[in-house]
Ligand code: SF4
């Protein structure tokens with residue numbers, strides 16, 4: 431733990447100067463239990479189980495969640511998205527970004543503190559560290575000791591558990607990009623694509639390094655969200671804060687002391703809040719970009735307050751406004767309401783677009799050759815190129831029809847079966863008796879319909895060009 435002393439030459443007039451190339455000291459996090467620690471467990475376990483089990487789930491004979499990059503198909507639950515559906519993915523990403531903004535305005539960095547994979551995996555690795563090497567003081571002592579048999583066993587056990595968690599994580603993650611059963615069988619029988627083996631090794635190493643060694647440095651220096659989240663804050667954003675009005679002046683005292691008479695506040699300067707902090711900051715220094723709102727310092731300080739017989743909540747999830755004035759505007763804030771309104775509109779548009787998504791695509795282009803139309807006897811013909819995309823999850827044969835203001839007739843269309851994800855491109859002619867045509871240009875509408883399911887249909891309108899009508 432680095433303690434900043436007033437005599438430190440890097441500190442001048444309250445400003446701490448940091449050498450960016452200086453090696454970070456190892457952070458020994460004290461284990462703490464409490465409300466927020468339990469809350470993280472209850473929110474983390476379902477998310478973790480969802481992440482681990484989803485690649486094993488099978489719907490319609492295929493993985494429930496599979497991003498099949500070589501075939502450019504994303505299987506998500508009962509739907510398969512293809513490159514033509516890129517708009518939905520873009521919408522989804524924009525909605526996710528706005529959801530994050532809205533939640534941040536309201537409750538600060540709860541995503542970071544409770545659900546971010548970096549936090550969840552770091553806590554799993556900390557648990558393994560605690561099980562194998564003991565709590566903070568034992569770990570500090572063990573690290574200072576020279577190598578001996580027990581130290582080797584404890585360290586090996588810890589790294590063994592870390593590697594196992596990292597390997598399971600990597601297998602699961604790669605299992606979102608190739609069927610996980612094939613992946614695992616392939617790895618066991620050494621019959622797997624080299625790229626898959628590389629990515630499993632890469633993500634095992636990345637998880638091991640991130641959660642085992644980089645930890646808080648990812649949040650402090652690498653995460654882009656940490657850099658810009660402060661612009662979304664206002665004075666009513668819920669965040670972990672130290673009630674300096676109540677806590678200062680801080681100082682040690684005995685439980686029975688009349689500390690008020692000694693001119694002291696409620697903070698006994700025990701530094702527990704710093705020792706439990708996974709990003710190694712002192713919340714008493716004020717709101718800091720590094721704080722991930724994990725609430726561990728709240729649990730630690732509440733325990734100290736209880737032991738001292740003081741009210742809990744010296745450090746708490748609160749707002750700047752409440753600390754200063756004792757009041758807070760809650761959700762009735764322009765910034766939050768604006769984000770919420772945009773989010774709700776986007777979600778409504780997305781749900782509407784998704785529910786009206788057609789499992790077949792039809793595109794028709796009129797032949798723009800030298801001759802816009804052909805005359806054959808008493809009929810006028812236009813040539814069109816039809817592209818039928820089968821976006822469904824089974825093979826279909828499509829019937830084609832045409833409608834308009836004149837008795838149009840399709841020539842040259844044969845209904846072939848189109849496999850799922852495949853498309854049929856075909857040239858056809860549309861003819862109309864010349865005597866019937868009274869316009870040079872008219873609208874014509876094509877419609878395809880799956881022979882085995884009339885609900886699967888799509889329409890496309892274009893133009894039909896003919897000669898000047900006679901007399
Ligand atoms: S845990 Fe509470 S009492 Fe102890 S130093 Fe932190 S704020 Fe002060």
Ligand code: SF4
Nearest residue numbers: 707721722724725727
């Ligand atoms: S200051 Fe408190 S809430 Fe912020 S990261 Fe540290 S322990 Fe978590």
